[in-house]
Amino acid sequence: MLSDAVVRTEEWRRLTGTLLGILAVAGAYYATGRVGLLLRVPVEDAQVTPLWLPTGIAVAALLWMGLRVWPGIALGTYLSIAGISGFQPSGIGIVVGNTLAPVCAYLLLRRVGFRSEMDRLRDGLALVFLGGLLPMLISSSVGTGVLVATGDLPPSEFWPVWSAWWAGDAMGVLVVTPLLLVLPRVRMPQDPYRAAEAATLMVAVGVVTLAATRSSLSVLFLVFPLLIWSAVRFQLPGSAPCVLIVSVLSIVAATDRAGPFADHTLFEIMVNLQALNGSAALTGLLLSALVTEQDNIRLRIEQVCEDLAEVVDRLAPGKPADGPRGGAGDGAGGRPGDGVEG
Template identity: 25%
Template sequence: MAKYFLNILLLTLVIFLAARLGLQVSIAKDNISLLWPPTGISIAVLLLQGRKLWPSIFLGIAFATAATGIKWGFIFAAALTNTVEALLATQLIHYWQVDYKLERIYDVLKLLVIILIITPLMAGLMGATGFCLNFTCSPEMFFDISWKWWVGNAMGALVITPLLLTWSHPQFHHSPPSKQAIVFIITGFALLISTNLLVFGRFPITPLNLNYYPLQYLCFPFLIWAAFSLKEKGATLAIFLTVIIAIEGTLQGDQPFGVSESVHSNLLILWSFMLVVSIPTLILASAVSERDFAEEQLSILAYQDPLTHLPNRSAFYREVSNFLSSCQVGNTDQACAILFIDLNRFKEINDSFGHTLGDQLLCQVSQKVKGSIPQAYIMARLGGDEFAVLVPSFKGYKEIEILTQDILKQFESSFVIESCEFIIGATIGIVIGNCSYTKAEDIIRDADIAMYHAKTSNRKSCYFDPLMRQKVISRLKLEQELRRGIDNNELNLVYQPIVNILNQKIMGFEALLRWYHPERGWVSPGRFIPIAEETELIVEIGDWVLTQACQQLQQWQENFSTEISMSLSVNVSPKQLRENDLVAHVNQMIKLYDIDPENLNLEITETAILESNSKQVLDELKALGVRLYLDDFGIGESSLSRLYQLPLDVIKIDRSFVQGIPENRRKSAIAQTIINLADNMDLGVIAEGIETEAQKKELLKWGCLRGQGFFFSKPVSAEVATDLIANNHLS
């Protein structure tokens, strides 16, 4: 409370002195204030310190007007008018949400409307009314007093309120000005003051006479300089200095505003000058601030990730480039480390729960990982679920190992978002960089390669080795050649018989993809199919395989329609199963080639049936009449409950279990369990990879009646398969 009353006392004193000064700054014989400082001070103080200080305005104005010996009625009216004006102005400024820093043109315009039009007009009418209630005045005098009161208060607010508001905030947001900048600023303001003093007759120079209209506008270049160089603070200070010198020169009767014998003419010219000087300068300063803010935002967008607020890819590349450059010109023994972090299972969560939740998860991950690394290290989001950490210098590999483990520990606990708990992992690729690298993209690429190697090796982290790069290059080259191979019709199908194990009669075929490279020769499916799976090529290849298989099945049906019903199995990749048009494409092939859908078997892997929409797709395929096989059963992650829900017809035992029969008791037990499971679920069963008589006998003993493998036949061409169907028996 004591502090409050002390503030009231101090502000009362300031308002009193400002009012006395305002009464001194008046046109002779008319006692009309050219500029009423209490208005500008009152509005600024109430905005900055709170409206609770309003009694100071009333008291300060009352004491100042009382000192002139005027009637008490008018003293009360003048004090009330100034107090209401300041309170109304602050209320409107808050209501219109004007930013006190005046860094936007919109804020400047709103403030000018309030302090130049609305509140001073109201004050002029109130003040003139108070005058006429206490003194005799005609209607002409009422309006004359009103507009002069209005303009005097408006000028006081225009010159002083922006000055106090802008200078109440720190001037330099980033760093203090240099000595050279300080000298430049002082020189600029010195030239502004000197020019104004010359123009307004305070430094008369003979025979050069500058103090006549319109040479007062010679100050404009310096006002523009202040607005551009120092923005709002420079502009408001330059306006204040210019106006004060102009008023002082006018009061002394000097040119260009003090030469007319008409007080009204001098007032109009001076007030017009004050408006012309102040308003464009304030708007220009705010325009410069808006431009600088836009440039700053563009810089942020260019180098900051908008989601996590971490440095983005461009910023990270810039930091790495700076390090490599310093390494080249400085300490050649200097080394850095880059950790390339990729999140595991993020895409699955993002696709299943939506991008909004995925974005929140990325933010949590970035915060946890950022908090686990030293501040000297630079962490960035490269895009998607990929992050990177730059270690500018380190003492040894142990430090990198500790950092890697600290990051991985952040993924041991779950992430909770919107009452949902998620457990995700991370894979980290590490590269140690030195002067052998000259480009940021090279060292970051190697860290990415190390991460990829760790992921394919089921490891959490891995250091880069140059051999990894050669493998990646070889893989990329093979991918390019595969794309060309598709265009050049280098792919073809072979067919492996599926037989009755008991009598070795052919019951169907499985279509298998092969690639004959013009230079490499036959390329193993184990090499090119994983590459196709990682890209969208598998969808294009899968559609081609389905088309070729249906065309071949049509030929067999036409050739052997009366002798035997032959089925054909086609593998469907998980990516094909996710395609929206798979069901339509299968239906189109059935109708186009007029094949019996019961003779078309689609083989789905366990990985594919884990997809959230797999049951719906399988139900739609089943409705077409095709048969559904679960391929490579036993090596995936499907649960029995999921298996029970799907419209399957056959389970295929993976070759890894069959090849262990009968020597490996565990594999034999698993194979036997799968056969019993299929029997209990009324599903057919086919054993893959049968290569020996012993395997065939054991499977037959356990109740598996169908199988395929080299023991019966290798995959054969369509011509050979046609001959086998004609014989309907494998010898």
């Protein structure tokens, strides 16, 4: 009887934890969706966002808690649609597409042995291609297809909306998911000089990006030395926030048609914007993973060298190998009784 009660209590705790996880994912999805809508731009007859934050939330939540929280993604998508224009039966297709895309991303990442620490270059490449670019084809294709099928979008406008939808979902994974995965491991540097360097880096990224995206000159490339600095010196905990700053400020400038985004068509703006955001995300993510992997290899080599040096030191000539036995007759000089007085 006692064991049955313990089992029921454990099952109840597991069920409660799952329900709380689903509600947390749904709430985070809806909240970030409302934030993402502030950055939306009109593409033909549809409203799309160049950086759809909820997709990154969804993939990170699945990597943290597993497939059991997928209903939270569906619920968050439903709430987001209902909050925009009211939920119609056609919205079921969008809910299915937006749920299947991160679930497929999770399954593909787990299939190739993805590690959330992203301390290997293969993990960075897996997140880019198997977590972002490939599975987000599902959500963009299903969502745009539903709009065309219901008559909300003319067939001639399918590809512009599809490309913007796909880019926004993919950028959500490339920008938001690494930041969330690394967030639990972020620690302020204990060295005051290193802490000052980190603060200086963040300020410099904000100032340079703001100036580059508001200047009439084409100087967007100025952000990349800072992204390289962040990846080399602080790896993913430093580069992920910098990439987010670059992405958000560039999207705001593109929405305002300011700086290098002025006097261009909407298509040209979207191409330039996603080229910048994609290049920034790839630079920060892949370079951070590469530097981390090389540092880990160096540390392992150093540890092996230390262990080998210790073994060689023990086996060196003149070193006692057997403890007390090796020194019994050495200090006495010749025969074993020479040092004993009658």
